[in-house]
Amino acid sequence: MPVSKRTLCCCLLLLTWAGQAVAQPQTPVIGHYAEMATWSDPLEALGTLRADESVTLSATVTETIADINFQDGEQVDRGRLLIRLEDAEEQAQLRAAQAISDERRNALDRAAQLQQRNLAPRADVEDTQARLRQAEADAQALEARLANYRIHAPFSGRVGFRNVSVGTLVTPGMDLVTLDKLDVMKLDFTVPEVFLGRLSTGLKLSATTAAFPDEVFSGEIASIGTRVDPVSRSVSVRAELANPHMRLRPGMLMEVIVQQRQRETLVLPESAIEPSGNRHFVMLIHQHDEEHRLERREVSIGERRHGEVEILEGLDPDSLVVIHGLQLARDGQSVRLLGIADEETDIRTLLEADR
Known part of the structure; x- marks a missing residue:
């Protein structure tokens, strides 16, 4: 049956209205620029603090x-x-020894004068000198005893x-009081022997403790043990941490992260990575005039740390990628960019601004 021209126009108009009714709004996304940053492979361990110098004083x-x-x-x-x-008795003995020294010094002076006039033999002078040295030695011994x-x-x-x-x-030997030098702390920990080749003195590390959960203490490796434990197959490491405010105490348990193999590399938030089997992808944002269009690109990743991931291949510095809205993002799709997340602006702030 032939269709009239009026009927055909009505159908086209209905199809246009239906297309507009089912048209989806642009997916909102938040972007982040890939940046070069200093990166290191973290080596984690548990350590115990010791005072830089520590002694228990006793008598x-x-x-x-x-x-x-x-x-x-x-x-x-x-x-x-x-x-x-209490040293009253020893003080009295010292005064007696000093008096004997004075007496023998006077005797020596008299003997020396007589000997100069040939009224006394030389041997008497030498004997008097020897007795004086003995008296002075006795006094010095008492002074040394008084130091105790x-x-x-x-x-x-x-x-x-x-x-x-x-x-x-x-x-x-009785313990009287402890004395600790706390301005610098020693941090002792062990690491598996397989990491021995990556360790060296001067290597930077960070440490945290449950007593101050919001603070990170920085230090460096001061020395590495000369032996490997044959049972645990681990090597002892000693680091030094500055403790200017005296908050760290000997015996505290600390979580240690050694920063090994420091390098400059490309870094992204982990939320930008879309895994697929053994492969990893990001959604790259391209801007054409006022339109933002997505490109799904495969990348090669390296190490991970605290919500960040190292990008080895597939992305250039300053590339803009999606870190929020990946669930609805598709390759080639046009999206609405809500903003760029960085150190000063987080995702929550951008989402609240879009409400």
Whole structure:
């Protein structure tokens, strides 16, 4: 049956209206520029902190405590007197030895004068000199013994809790107080021997602790152990961390990330990667006049870290790729670019601005 011209026009008009009714709006996406950044392969480990210098001070003689010159947790300088033991008897013995030295020095002077006038033999002078040296040696020995009755700080640091009081009888080897140098901390950890070839002194690392979860402490490897544990097949590593605010303490557990094989490479957020089997793709955004059109491009990726991925091949620096809206993005599709995410503008801000 032939179709009239009027009927044909109505059908074409209905089809146009239907096409407009089912036309989908442009998919909104958020882009991100591929950037060159410093990258390293992270080597993770668990480590334990130690003070740069640490000592437990104790007595070497048996005596009671006469004075305590510090407070718990106080920062003290090198050479400061911390504890003085009762030394009255030793002081009296020293004064007696010094008096004997003075007496024999006077005797030597008199003998020397007589010998100059040939009124005394030379042997008497020499014997008097020997007795004087013996008296001086006895006095020096007592002074050395008196040093054991005074306990000084061997280096600048922070003292711990004191567990003794004035009048306490102490004995040799008895723990009196701890002293730790905390401005620099030593961080000891182990790594599998297979990574030994990648380690070297001076290699940078970062460390975190549960006590300060929002802070990252930086340091570097100071030394590497000379032996590999034959049981665990691991090697010991010691790093040094600056601790200017004295927040880190000996014995703390830290999570360590060693930055090995540092290099400049192309980096993208992991949200830009679309995996497909063993292959990886990104949606590249091309701008033609006012239109943004997508291109699905395969890339080769390297290492991953904290939401970022290393791009080895397939992309150039400053390429604009989709990081939000990939679920609805298709190759060759025209999209609506909501904005560019960067260090100053995040995805949430761009989405809220589009509402």
